[in-house]
Amino acid sequence: MRKVAILGIGQTKIGEHWEKSLREIGGDAAFAAMQDAGLEKVDALFVGNMLSPLVNGQNQLGTFFADWVGLWKQEAVKIEAACGSGAAAFRAALMAVASGDIESALVVGVEKMTDKAGRDVTAALATAADADYEVDQGISFVGINALVMRRYMHEFGWKHEDFAPFSINAHANAMHNPNARLHEKISVEKFERSSMVATPINLLDASPTGDGAAAMVIVPAERILRKPRILVSASAAATDTIAVHSRKDPLFLQAAYQSSKRAYEMAGVTPGDINVFELHDAFSIMAALSLEASGFAERGRGVRLALDNEISIQGRVPVCTRGGLKARGHPVGATGMYQLVEVVQQLRGECGPTQVDGAKIGMAQNIGGSGATILTHILRSES
Template structure:
């Protein structure tokens, strides 16, 4: 198997992009990525998306987007794993290159959500849950995460305000990200006074509905110098694990088993541990998920993820900076694209291009992309100079 690296990245701003179509968003992100890499076109394209068949009445995105970009004749496929689609598509691209089946692969995560009605979006997002055991009973995706947060607060005796630093940190980091949806800091008072969506989740515990696209170019490490002027960012690990889709089927609702298992696999692949990670892009779709990810990845004991946040250790200058460009809460959460945005943010950090949000001496970083309430989790570890 060949070592794989990232040589190009691209992204659109995230927001309510009513004037941009799904294919146009993908085009913009992919064009940026190939321009950044300095290549003409890839051998294969992996498109990450969750909701287009329901919200845009459009499937067959691999061929649609590849042909729209002008890449007729290449391989192209669509990857869906709920909110973990982006990380899963990147893993597919990495494996294709590592195996030698292709030399240059492109990944594009794209989602168009805001053109639809709120009811349609809620119903579409609920397909990430178990249709028979959860959806049939009217459980929305927010409601399921509210159950997790309620259990966490009960199990560990954690008051609601202890989750505020996750949202406050994400918003503070988003201020310096020109592509973020919410470039405004919030206070503890703002957090506590925000309306409840599904008790105990309030407006600032939840990531926003949004549109956007992000893209990456990967190739064999041995070919990077010939293909691109950019210093390569090496993929040290790519690992996935699954759990039951329905919450009721899990042994412990506040132990993200798939997140813990995929992180352990990734550490083993890379020959590293939590102490070696300089930056961690978490899947903070809800603030409780940020806490659970920190615990599952070994940065805190069970029930202590909130303590890291309270102590300021998740800030840019903290022990384990998270959501460094705003995360899902501040940057936005176009669900099928989110895993790719996380990876683009991490590459930006490892290149030293994060500006005011740069984590000092960041050489090794990790992303964790979560599908559903933790049913599919993809963990990646990337590095520069190794």
């Protein structure tokens, strides 16, 4: 397998884009990535998306976007892995280029979630859970995470307010990201006063959805002349049971552990070598569980990292440096690509006030469902 590098990146601002269609949002990110790469054509297009059939009434997104961006006659396919669809599309493109089957690929993660009423989008999101044993019993996706968070607090003795630093950190970083949905700093007091969604998860524990797209162009590493060169050092994926209650330990993200372990081995690094970590903080509890399963904290101690300010830009494990899902926003099928684009921005030194000093190695972890599908990628900057 040959080395692969990222040639171009692009993204759109996350929000409620009533004036734009699904094809326009995805197209904007795709064109931006192609322009950044300095290319007019690629060999293949990979689209990450979860909800287009249910929310937008549109399937066959590979051809849909190939037609829109002018990649006629090229290979094009949609990849779906719930909220992990973006990273899954990137991994598929990566394997195609690394194998030598193609010389260039455009990857687009895209989601338009405002075309349906909130209840319909909630029902669509629930398709990431077990239809027979979770959804049909009346539990929502946020309800599943609330049960996990309640058990975590019981097992390890944390209070709800202890999770506040995850959200505070994300909102503080999003203030400097023009593409983030939420530009508002929050405090512990505001976090605690926030409206309850599904106890103990309140509004400021949860990430906002929205419309958005992020894209990348990848090519064999030897084709890139400009510096720094951003290499893909590792790509790994793993699964767990789709239903949380079927797991031996519902408080441990086994798929995060497996995928991060493989990624570390592939890249030849340890958690201590990671300069920036874009984790999947769909809910604050998932941030804590990801840190633990990925080797940055002991079991039940992920919250301590946040309380000790170790997840800040100046901390030991800078996370969600552009706002994370919590404040940048979570257009589900696009999220994995936003994470990867943001890691590239860090490794290029393009993050302004939220730039991690000397960042050379970055990791992105994208989660589908309640930890059922988890993909971990490690990128490296090479001068």
